[in-house]
Amino acid sequence: MTYIQRKDVTDRIPNKFEAIRIAALEARRLNDRARAVSANLPGKLTTIAVQRLIDGKILYYDKRERAAAALKERESGQE
Numbered sequence: 001m002t003y004i005q006r007k008d009v010t011d012r013i014p015n016k017f018e019a020i021r022i023a024a025l026e027a028r029r030l031n032d033r034a035r036a037v038s039a040n041l042p043g044k045l046t047t048i049a050v051q052r053l054i055d056g057k058i059l060y061y062d063k064r065e066r067a068a069a070a071l072k073e074r075e076s077g078q079e
Contacts (some may be wrong), residue, residue, distance in 0.1 A: 001020035001061060002043075002044075002047050004047075004050055004054070006044075008054050009023075009050065009053060009054060012053055012054060012056065012060070013053070013060060018062075019053065022053060022060055023046065023048075023049045023050045023053050023058075024049070026052055026053065026058050027045040027046050027048070027049035029047050030045050030048060030049060
C-alpha cells in the first residue's frame, strides 16, 4: 500500500476535506476515461489521482478565490 503524507496534499490544497473531494473527482474522471478506451491503468485509481494532485496536474480553483479574483477584475475595469 502506498503511503502519502498529508502535508504533501495540504501543501496544494490547505483544506484536507476539499483535497479528498478533488482527488475523488479526478479518480472518477480517470475511471470514466479508462473505461471509454478499454484501458487498464497501472495501480489504484485513487493513488494515481492523489499523486496527480500532489504533482499539480489537476487544475483546482477555490470558489472564494475565484470570486475574489472576479471582483478584483471588475473593480480594475471600472477605474
